[in-house]
Amino acid sequence: MIDVLVAILVVLPAFGIGIFGLLARRHFIRIIISVEIALNAVILTLGVFSALNGTMGEAIGILFLFIIAMEVAIGLAIAIQMDKVFQTVDIYAVRKIKDE
Amino acid sequence: MTFDTTIYIIAVALVILFSYLAIRTKSILISLIYLVGMYAAGAWALIQVGAWFLALIYLFVNAGGVLVLIIFASMLTRPARDIPTNRRITFYGIITSTLLIALIGYYMYASNINYVASYSSNYYSIASFIFSYYFIGIIVVAIAALSIYFGAIYVAGEEK
Incomplete structure (x- = not known):
């Protein structure tokens, strides 16, 4: 037996940490890790929704997991290409190189 | 608050701790170790809710796919110093994430979903x-x- 509102509210700080990392970090792979943390909080919330709505939350959670895997694959491919072209994965350094 | 909810809160507290450490650590590889901890704690939280199947798929996809991808990407790129951005942007990051948490939390609280549910996959x-x-x-x-x-x-x- 789980208290649904409490279970949803306690996940929110994890989402906030992900958003904070997304905004405050400059290493591209670390930014992808931050997005991963934020989306992980969404998966946990969908798990709680499955307690609320039966199977639906779990089914959407499974679809969402595959979308997260896709996001990571394309993001890391971009990181590798960024490293080849700009010799760095620091997004500030890339912006500086592009401005010059 | 039920006993299951308390255990769930402990699992989510571990998720939050590991995510914070994964963001704060300088080395990407050490951050990946914290990410493993975060996945394990997340799967524990999902099992506590009763979503066994989602927890299983969650561990398969994240440990088998996402982590390996991140390890390979960090091996194939040059090690860059992950310097935190300047204080102004960090401040904006904290403000934005806090506002977002407050907004979502408020709407969740206002939606009056205040009942206790039990579920099993x-x-x-x-x-x-x-x-x-x-x-x-x-x-x-x-x-x-x-x-x-x-x-x-x-x-x-x-x-x-």
Whole structure:
């Protein structure tokens, strides 16, 4: 037996940490890790929704997991290409190189 | 508050701790170790809710796919110093994430979902749900996954 509102509210700080990392970090792979943390909080919330709505939350959670895997694959491919072209994965350094 | 909710809160507290450490650590590889901890704690939280099947798939996809991808990407790129951005942007990051948490939290609290529920995964009903109501959805996700993985191979393999 789980208290649904409490279970949803306690996940929110994890989402906030992900958003904070997304905004405050400059290493591209670390930014992808931050997005991963934020989306992980969404998966946990969908798990709680499955307690609320039966199977639906779990089914959407499974679809969402595959979308997260896709996001990571394309993001890391971009990181590798960024490293080849700009010799760095620091997004500030890339912006500086592009401005010059 | 029920006993299950207390255990769930402990699991989510571990998720929050590991995510914070994964963001704060300087080395990407050490941050990956914290990410493993975060996945384990997340799976524990999902099991505590009763979503066994989602927890299983969650561990398969994240430990088998995402982590390996991040390890390979960090091996294939040059080690860059992950300097935190300047204080102004960090401040804006804290403000934005706090506002977002407050907004979502307020709407969740205002929605009055204040009841206690119990759930346990039923594999048959998940499969029938996915292959009936969400059949189009899973086909779209599968085609998108295929095209995105080919796209990722193309982007990563392209010469400069």
